[in-house]
Every structure is written in C-alpha cells, then in structure tokens.
Amino acid sequence: MSHPNMSTSLSAQDLLEKMQADNAIDEKDKSALAKYITQSQGKSEMPIYIRILVGVGAFFSSIFFIGFLAVVKIIDFDSAGGLIFFGLLFMTGAYFLLKMAEENDETVFHSFMTQCSFCSIAIGKVFFVAGLTTAFEKQAMIPLASLIVTLFTYNLYKMFMDRFLSSTATLLAFMAWIVSEYDIRESREILLCILFLIEMGGASYLLTSRKLSRVFTPLSYAFAFSLCAFVWLITVEENVFSPPAFIFMNVVLTVAFIGLIGWAAGGAEKLKKESLLIACGGAVILGFISSPGILLSLALLVVGYARHDRILTQGGALLLPIYLLHYYYNIDLTLAEKSAVLIFSGAVLLAGRFYLRWRQLDREVAA
Amino acid sequence: MSDKPELSLEQIPANRALVEELYGHNLINQETREYALDLLYPRSKWGLWASYFLSIIGSALILVGIIYFFAFNWSKVPIMAKFALVESTILICLACAFWRGIDRLSGKLFLLSASVLVGVFLAVFGQIYQTGADAYQLFMGWAALIFGWVLLSQFAALWIIWLTIMNLFICLYWDQAVFPSHQSEAFIFSILGVFNASFLVLREFLLYKKPSSMNWDWLGAVWVQGILFLAALIPLAIPMHQAIWESSYEGTLAAICGAVLGTIFHVLAFWVYRFKIPNMGALSTIILSLCLLGEAFFGRFVFKSIDGDGLSFFIMGVITIAMFTFAIVQLRRIHAQMEAENVPS
Numbered sequence: 001m002s003h004p005n006m007s008t009s010l011s012a013q014d015l016l017e018k019m020q021a022d023n024a025i026d027e028k029d030k031s032a033l034a035k036y037i038t039q040s041q042g043k044s045e046m047p048i049y050i051r052i053l054v055g056v057g058a059f060f061s062s063i064f065f066i067g068f069l070a071v072v073k074i075i076d077f078d079s080a081g082g083l084i085f086f087g088l089l090f091m092t093g094a095y096f097l098l099k100m101a102e103e104n105d106e107t108v109f110h111s112f113m114t115q116c117s118f119c120s121i122a123i124g125k126v127f128f129v130a131g132l133t134t135a136f137e138k139q140a141m142i143p144l145a146s147l148i149v150t151l152f153t154y155n156l157y158k159m160f161m162d163r164f165l166s167s168t169a170t171l172l173a174f175m176a177w178i179v180s181e182y183d184i185r186e187s188r189e190i191l192l193c194i195l196f197l198i199e200m201g202g203a204s205y206l207l208t209s210r211k212l213s214r215v216f217t218p219l220s221y222a223f224a225f226s227l228c229a230f231v232w233l234i235t236v237e238e239n240v241f242s243p244p245a246f247i248f249m250n251v252v253l254t255v256a257f258i259g260l261i262g263w264a265a266g267g268a269e270k271l272k273k274e275s276l277l278i279a280c281g282g283a284v285i286l287g288f289i290s291s292p293g294i295l296l297s298l299a300l301l302v303v304g305y306a307r308h309d310r311i312l313t314q315g316g317a318l319l320l321p322i323y324l325l326h327y328y329y330n331i332d333l334t335l336a337e338k339s340a341v342l343i344f345s346g347a348v349l350l351a352g353r354f355y356l357r358w359r360q361l362d363r364e365v366a367a
Numbered sequence: 368m369s370d371k372p373e374l375s376l377e378q379i380p381a382n383r384a385l386v387e388e389l390y391g392h393n394l395i396n397q398e399t400r401e402y403a404l405d406l407l408y409p410r411s412k413w414g415l416w417a418s419y420f421l422s423i424i425g426s427a428l429i430l431v432g433i434i435y436f437f438a439f440n441w442s443k444v445p446i447m448a449k450f451a452l453v454e455s456t457i458l459i460c461l462a463c464a465f466w467r468g469i470d471r472l473s474g475k476l477f478l479l480s481a482s483v484l485v486g487v488f489l490a491v492f493g494q495i496y497q498t499g500a501d502a503y504q505l506f507m508g509w510a511a512l513i514f515g516w517v518l519l520s521q522f523a524a525l526w527i528i529w530l531t532i533m534n535l536f537i538c539l540y541w542d543q544a545v546f547p548s549h550q551s552e553a554f555i556f557s558i559l560g561v562f563n564a565s566f567l568v569l570r571e572f573l574l575y576k577k578p579s580s581m582n583w584d585w586l587g588a589v590w591v592q593g594i595l596f597l598a599a600l601i602p603l604a605i606p607m608h609q610a611i612w613e614s615s616y617e618g619t620l621a622a623i624c625g626a627v628l629g630t631i632f633h634v635l636a637f638w639v640y641r642f643k644i645p646n647m648g649a650l651s652t653i654i655l656s657l658c659l660l661g662e663a664f665f666g667r668f669v670f671k672s673i674d675g676d677g678l679s680f681f682i683m684g685v686i687t688i689a690m691f692t693f694a695i696v697q698l699r700r701i702h703a704q705m706e707a708e709n710v711p712s
Contacts, residue, residue: 011376050651054691328431335439342429342435
C-alpha cells in the first residue's frame with residue numbers, strides 16, 4: 001500500500017552528502033549526524049499529537065488534584081506563604097519526577113512519570129502565582145509571578161508543552177492585566193502598544209533567527225500565539241483601541257511584513273527585485289486599507305511557508321478567512337458599497353495573479 | 368523499542384521526521400533544518416505560491432461580493448435583471464471552466480464559483496416567486512443540481528462544499544420535515560455521522576485501493592482527511608456523551624443506536640488507521656476521543672457513587688493520570704512500530 005505523503009526518495013546517506021557538498025555541514029558534523037541517525041533508529045521523539053494528549057491529560061488531572069486539595073483543606077488557600085511553599089514543593093517534585101522519567105525512556109514508567117510530572121508542575125505554578133498574588137494583594141502580581149516562574153523553570157524543566165503553555169500564559173496575563181487594570185483609555189492604549197511592540201519584536205526575532213536552537217521553539221510559538229490573541233482582542237473588542245492606536249499597529253505590522261518579505265527572499269538587498277517590490281507595494285497598500293488581523297495572518301502564512309513550519313502555516317490559513325470576514329462585515333459602508341468593495345478587491349487580487357503570470361514570475365525560483 | 372533489524376545509513380529514508388529529530392536534539396540549527404527540508408520538499412517557488420494564493424482569495428472575495436449583492440439588494444434590481452445577471456455569471460464561469468480545463472486550478476475555481484452561484488440562483492428564485500418552500504428544499508436542490516459538476520471536478524474543495532450543503536440539508540430536513548419526537552431526536556447525530564463516515568471510507572478506498580486507472584491523488588491532502596474524519600467522529604461521539612451524561616436519554620432507541628454506532632466507528636477507525644492505512648494523526652484523535660469518553664464515564668460514576676467530594680476529586684485525578692498514561696504508552700508503541708514500517712507521521 002502506498003502512502004501519498006511519502007515524498008522523498010533520498011536516503012539519510014544522500015541527504016548528509018548533499019548537505020556536506022553544499023557546506024551546510026562539515027565532515028565532523030556529518031559523522032556525528034550519521035552516528036546519531038544509525039544509533040537512534042526507532043527512538044524518535046514524540047509527535048505533536050502525543051504531546052497534545054499529554055497536555056490534555058495533565059490539564060484534567062491537575063484540575064482534579066487542585067479540587068481535591070481545596071476540598072480537604074490540606075492547603076490553606078488564604079495563606080500566601082502556604083501557597084508559595086506548596087507551589088515550590090510541587091514544582092520541585094515535578095522536576096525530579098521528570099528526571100526519573102528521563103532515566104527510564106520508552107517504558108510505561110516513563111509515560112506515567114511524565115504525566116505525573118506535568119500535572120505536578122501545573123499545580124505548582126498555579127499555587128505559586130496564587131500565593132504571590134495573595135501576598136501582595138495586587139493584580140499586577142499575576143503576570144509578574146507568571147513571568148518569574150516561567151523564567152525560573154524554562155531551562156530547568158525541559159518539556160515542550162510546559163514551556164509553550166507557561167510562556168503563553170505569561171504573555172496573555174500581561175495583556176489581561178493591562179485591559180482590566182487601566183480604566184483610562186490613553187494609558188491603557190500606550191501600555192498595550194508597548195506590549196504589542198515587545199511581542200512583535202520577540203516574535204520577529206524568534207521566528208526569523210536561523211541560529212537559534214530548538215529550546216526556543218515553544219517560546220516562539222508562544223509569542224506568535226499571543227500576538228494572534230492580542231490582535232483578536234483589539235479586533236473583537238472595538239472599544240479597547242482608538243483609531244490612532246489601530247493605525248500604529250497597522251504601521252508596525254506593515255513594516256514587519258516588509259521585513260519578513262526581505263528575510264524570506266534572503267536579504268534586504270533582494271527587495272530591489274521586481275517581484276519583491278510588487279510584494280512590498282501590496283503590503284503597504286494592505287497596511288493602509290486592511291486590518292491588523294489580515295496582515296498578521298498573511299505574515300504567519302509567509303513565515304510558516306519559509307520555515308517549513310506547518311503549525312504556523314495552518315494557523316495563518318485558519319485565521320485569514322476569519323479576519324477577512326470580520327473586516328468586510330464591519331467595514332463602515334452601505335451594503336451595496338460593501339459588495340462592490342468585495343468584488344473590486346477580489347478583482348485586484350486576480351489582476352495581481354494575471355500580472356505574475358504575464359511576467360512569468362509564477363515560474364521564478366527565488367534565491 | 369522496536370524489534371526491527373538495524374538498517375544502514377543508505378537504507379534509512381530521509382524525511383521530515385528525521386530532520387525534525389536531528390533539530391529536536393540540537394544536532395542541527397534552524398538554518399540547517401530549513402536547508403535539509405528544502406532539499407527534501409523543494410518549496411522555493413514563491414511566485415507560484417503567491418499566484419495560487421491570489422487566485423483562491425481573489426475568487427473567494429468576488430464570489431462573496433456577488434452573494435452579498437444579491438442577498439441585500441434584490442429589492443432594487445428588476446426581476447429579469449436579477450435572473451439574467453446570476454444565470455449569465457453561472458454560464459460565464461462554466462465557459463471559463465471549460466476553456467481553462469478542470470485539470471488546472473483556475474478551471475476548478477471557475478467550476479466552484481458556478482456551483483456556489485447555483486445556490487444564489489435558487490435563493491433568488493425562491494424570493495421572487497415566493498414558493499413557500501422550506502429552507503431544506505433549497506439546499507436539497509442546490510446539492511442535486513451541482514452534483515454532476517462535483518463528480519467531474521476532481522477538486523477536493525468543491526467536494527467539501529457539497530458535503531457542507533448536504534449536511535445543512537440533512538439538518539434542516541430533520542427539523543422542518545421529519546419533526547422528530549423526544550425519543551428520536553438524537554438520531555440526527557447518527558445520520559450525519561454515518562453520512563460523513565461513508566465519504567471518509569470512499570476517500571480512503573479510492574486513494575489507497577485505486578479501483579480504476581483514474582488519478583485520485585487530488586484526494587490525498589491531509590486537510591481533506593482531517594475534515595471528513597472530524598465530520599464523522601464528532602456527531603458519532605455526541606450520542607455517546609449524551610448516553611453517559613443525560614439521564615433523559617437513557618433507554619431511548621436513538622441514544623442507544625447513536626452510542627452503538629459511535630462505538631463501532633471508534634473501533635473500526637482504530638483498526639483501519641492502525642493496520643490498514645497507518646496514520647498517527649487519526650489514531651491520536653480517536654484515542655483522545657476515547658479518553659474524553661472515559662473521563663465522562665468515570666466522572667459520572669465516581670461523583671455520583673462516592674460520598675465526600677475530596678475523595679471523588681482524588682480518585683478522578685488518579686484515574687485521569689492512569690488512563691492518559693495508558694493511552695500515551697499505547698500510542699508511543701504504535702508510533703515506534705509505524706516508524707519501523709516507515710510510515711510518515
């Protein structure tokens with residue numbers, strides 16, 4: 001039976017030789033990789049589906065155990081010290097449980113310990129954040145405590161899902177804190193714009209840096225995810241942002257999108273090429289007329305395609321129709337004008353497509 | 368650990384999983400990872416990518432614009448002009464599909480546009496002549512009229528649109544023509560599940576058994592399988608959850624049938640995607656669905672039968688860890704076996 005997804009006819013040997021011939025790796029790297037590939041047959045890491053299953057299991061079990069601890073009152077939930085102490089205790093336990101799991105790879109014990117460890121770290125982090133927030137009686141402590149615990153555990157606790165969830169929770173907590181804490185629109189907008197710039201900068205660096213190790217992949221996803229949540233918030237909750245802040249976000253996203261096109265093409269100097277100039281022109285026009293959500297979805301599609309990252313590509317493909325729908329639905333025009341705008345913008349895109357074809361740019365192989 | 372004999376470097380196929388494995392263990396950096404994936408899955412044709420993207424989004428916007436126009440402005444347009452405009456647009460789309468050929472993306476998009484416009488035509492027809500027909504009849508007519516094009520199109524997106532129309536027709540028919548009683552109302556989930564599952568079976572049969580010399584590769588996209596699989600799994604899992612949670616459903620024929628069909632689907636899908644068409648994504652979804660059913664079953668049993676909420680929470684925590692651990696162990700074992708059989712993840 002054939003599998004249509006199997007697209008390669010190269011062997012591992014062929015791949016390494018090609019990479020060495022093109023100086024992507026040297027002789028020493030090649031030997032190390034060849035040795036690893038031969039020795040690690042059948043020991044590849046867990047696919048994303050299994051990681052999600054681990055995450056779902058840990059989520060449910062941690063809720064049940066927190067419920068148990070709350071009901072039997074082993075922990076006084078009003079005592080900040082107690083919460084912080086038990087939080088640290090659970091996190092330490094999680095660390096050692098994971099160590100024990102790593103020593104018994106590929107066994108039932110490994111999976112059981114991993115599950116217990118993930119459950120324990122989730123409980124520990126919730127208690128720690130709750131403890132610090134209780135101690136200072138300030139809402140600002142939720143994102144700060146989350147940041148502290150994420151920074152503290154990121155390198156120690158080497159689980160992909162925990163790194164992603166913890167980083168995402170921290171970024172979302174900052175956003176939620178600004179929205180809920182600041183009633184004055186101007187100060188809220190300024191803080192949200194600063195947070196947006198930080199998230200944009202973080203995501204741009206993490207998603208486009210080619211020298212970073214895999215350790216930072218969950219962090220890069222966390223930045224991308226929180227950017228999506230950020231844009232979703234300001235798109236759906238229209239009273240959060242005023243028009244100038246919207247324009248600021250569109251400008252930042254447009255500049256980032258042009259930078260992304262340059263990065264994907266292989267450098268800023270490549271932007272002088274006709275096809276890339278057109279792409280940049282399109283980005284500027286989009287920046288003027290469209291919403292941040294559309295720009296962000298397109299950026300995710302481009303970065304996902306350039307990085308061979310299916311999660312980002314699928315995320316962008318999923319978000320684009322949603323943001324397009326929202327944009328056209330909310331555009332301040334009569335219904336007749338709206339349908340004309342829809343048809344006109346569709347025609348412009350098709351004209352772009354025919355231009356690519358006429359100039360034979362759709363056959364071009366970029367650098 | 369798999370029992371397979373150790374292969375030499377020349378015998379080990381290079382694929383995405385291998386590259387991700389090297390990257391995951393920090394043996395190569397992101398740049399080298401992308402380079403290796405470029406070698407295995409060349410994707411540097413940015414112009415072609417942009418061309419497809421512009422075609423799809425541009426066509427979609429124009430179609431939505433036309434639908435919008437007719438949905439909100441028909442009172443201002445003369446009757447004959449409405450029909451003339453819709454029908455001529457359908458004909459133009461068909462002519463363009465014929466001119467471009469359905470083996471090309473542009474031809475397929477024109478055929479898809481014509482199919483969507485048939486729905487617009489039926490809506491306009493129903494409005495002008497005030498036929499008094501129920502909404503299900505519009506979707507029934509729409510699905511029937513475009514079925515021939517759908518058959519010819521060799522275009523997965525058009526099939527998915529047709530299936531969506533059919534699902535809407537079934538739901539509306541059930542509501543507006545069948546008038547189900549309390550005893551039978553849950554049958555709709557079984558009907559939808561079986562209907563969608565039959566197309567999933569057809570897709571797998573055509574793609575893997577290749578009963579004729581025709582090219583069925585257009586069915587091979589992962590998203591097609593994902594949509595069909597979820598469209599079958601979710602309606603068939605709902606009666607199983609209802610049977611567990613809602614006491615009013617206990618004993619009704621519809622609930623029992625739905626639960627039995629759901630169980631059969633889970634078992635059969637596990638068997639097919641484990642042994643016949645190995646697929647980790649589908650298997651993981653089935654296992655996740657079974658785990659959620661297990662959570663519901665044990666949750667109801669434990670919280671109902673054990674006095675003292677604290678103990679119930681503790682037992683449920685232990686059961687959850689045990690159940691998910693068992694599921695993960697089984698999936699990891701299957702994953703190792705699939706790797707030994709060289710099945711892509």
